[in-house]
Amino acid sequence: MAKSTRRPQQIYAIVMWALSLVFAGILMGLGSLIIKDLPRVDKTVTVEQFVDAGTLSKIENRIESSEREARLLTRNTEDANSNYMSAAADYQSARASLENWRAARTATEAADQNPQVITRTKAVEALRDKERQALRVFEDAKGAQIEASRAASDLRNERAAVIKAAQPQFRKAQKAQEFKVFLYRLALTLPLLVIAGWLAMKKRDSAYWPLHRGFILFALFAFFVELVPYLPSYGGYVRYTVGLILVLIAGHFIIRAMRNYLARKQLEESRSEGERRQSIEYETALKKIAAKTCPGCDRAIVARDDVETDFCVHCGIRLKEKCGSCGERNISFHRFCLCCGETTNSGHQSQTPQNQAPA
Numbered sequence: 001m002a003k004s005t006r007r008p009q010q011i012y013a014i015v016m017w018a019l020s021l022v023f024a025g026i027l028m029g030l031g032s033l034i035i036k037d038l039p040r041v042d043k044t045v046t047v048e049q050f051v052d053a054g055t056l057s058k059i060e061n062r063i064e065s066s067e068r069e070a071r072l073l074t075r076n077t078e079d080a081n082s083n084y085m086s087a088a089a090d091y092q093s094a095r096a097s098l099e100n101w102r103a104a105r106t107a108t109e110a111a112d113q114n115p116q117v118i119t120r121t122k123a124v125e126a127l128r129d130k131e132r133q134a135l136r137v138f139e140d141a142k143g144a145q146i147e148a149s150r151a152a153s154d155l156r157n158e159r160a161a162v163i164k165a166a167q168p169q170f171r172k173a174q175k176a177q178e179f180k181v182f183l184y185r186l187a188l189t190l191p192l193l194v195i196a197g198w199l200a201m202k203k204r205d206s207a208y209w210p211l212h213r214g215f216i217l218f219a220l221f222a223f224f225v226e227l228v229p230y231l232p233s234y235g236g237y238v239r240y241t242v243g244l245i246l247v248l249i250a251g252h253f254i255i256r257a258m259r260n261y262l263a264r265k266q267l268e269e270s271r272s273e274g275e276r277r278q279s280i281e282y283e284t285a286l287k288k289i290a291a292k293t294c295p296g297c298d299r300a301i302v303a304r305d306d307v308e309t310d311f312c313v314h315c316g317i318r319l320k321e322k323c324g325s326c327g328e329r330n331i332s333f334h335r336f337c338l339c340c341g342e343t344t345n346s347g348h349q350s351q352t353p354q355n356q357a358p359a
Contacts, residue, residue, distance in 0.1 A: 016210040023214030028221050035188070035226065045174050050166040058164065063155045070148040077141040084134035091127040098124050175232065189227045192219040265297060269315050274284045276317060277333070289319060291300040295333070321345060 048056065098120050196219035199212040206212060232238050268276055276296050285295040292301050296317035303309045308329070310320045318332040321344070328339035337344055 015186070019210045020214035020217065023211055024217035024221065027218035030058065031218070031222060031226070034036065035185075045170065045177050047163055047166055047170040050169040050173070051162055056162060057156060059159045063152060063159065066148060066152040066155055070145065070152055073141065073145040077145045080134070080138035080141040084131070084138045086132040087127070087131040091124070091131045094124045094127045103145075136344050178230070178232050182227075182232055185227050185230050189222045192222050195219070269297060273317055274317075280333070282333060282335075286331065289331055289333070294319070 023129070034225040135194065147212040200216055203209060203212045210211060231242060281297050288295040289301070292303075293299070294301055294315060296312060296318065297315040299312070299314045301309060301319065302313045308320070310329075311318055320329050321332045322329055323337040323340060323342060323344060325342040326340040328337060330337055330339075330344055332345070334344055336342065
């Protein structure tokens with residue numbers, strides 16, 4: 001029962017969906033090119049645009065000079081530290097050599113080496129003085145380096161203070177720019193949404209519905225990709241307000257559609273069974289019965305194990321009937337008996353007077 005639709009119809013439905021998707025994809029690509037080629041209004045706004053250019057330039061130059069000086073002093077400090085470490089190593093080596101020599105002199109008690117003691121001691125003292133001098137040079141270079149680093153840090157803080165003072169103007173201009181971009185994109189997207197809504201309401205039964213459906217998909221893509229991400233926030237109020245409006249609009253149409261559906265069903269149920277059967281499409285009826293749903297009122301078909309369900313208990317429409325030739329039970333919408341192939345009552349009713357033979 002579920003496979004009552006003709007195979008070409010199934011293929012046709014798939015092809016039509018593919019046509020809608022391809023058409024929507026082409027429109028999306030074309031729309032992206034149009035937005036890309038149109039004059040750009042979303043120019044980047046920077047905070048530096050709201051700072052006095054002369055003041056900021058002077059601070060930048062001073063920072064650059066201070067950082068350059070700090071780099072030079074860092075190199076001098078490294079060189080001074082290297083010289084100090086070398087002088088300290090020379091002094092420690094000479095001092096160890098003197099101690100070893102004194103130990104050897106004590107062991108031999110060579111009196112003729114006294115002048116050498118004085119000479120060696122003076123040499124070690126000279127190396128110690130050199131070490132102290134190198135340490136002093138290193139400490140001076142280190143102090144100058146620290147002072148230059150602090151000066152550069154103070155200048156950076158000064159620049160940060162100047163930029164911070166321009167933040168209110170920058171945020172105001174940024175919000176204005178975001179709103180401008182949103183209005184620009186809204187002007188392009190809103191007509192698409194209006195046309196898509198009109199097509200969805202008026203052209204669902206059109207022979208060109210696959211193309212209309214593709215345009216609707218394109219409009220939805222433009223709304224959710226090209227417009228929603230650029231919606232100004234303003235603390236979330238705007239987005240929640242827009243969301244509320246969309247929900248109210250959607251709710252209005254959904255509620256109205258449901259009320260119209262219920263009114264239509266109520267009107268249909270007040271008509272005779274023959275009139276209702278004639279208004280139900282053949283394929284639709286077979287699909288609904290296969291899904292255990294009444295094609296007349298869309299309610300679930302009530303069934304019991306010991307009772308054959310021939311009628312809907314809700315609207316009274318006939319669901320199954322016996323063939324007049326062989327007595328086999330058929331779905332009442334079948335045009336031919338599934339057992340003997342004779343025309344059923346539904347088949348007789350579907351014939352027009354032009355197709356009936358003269359009496």
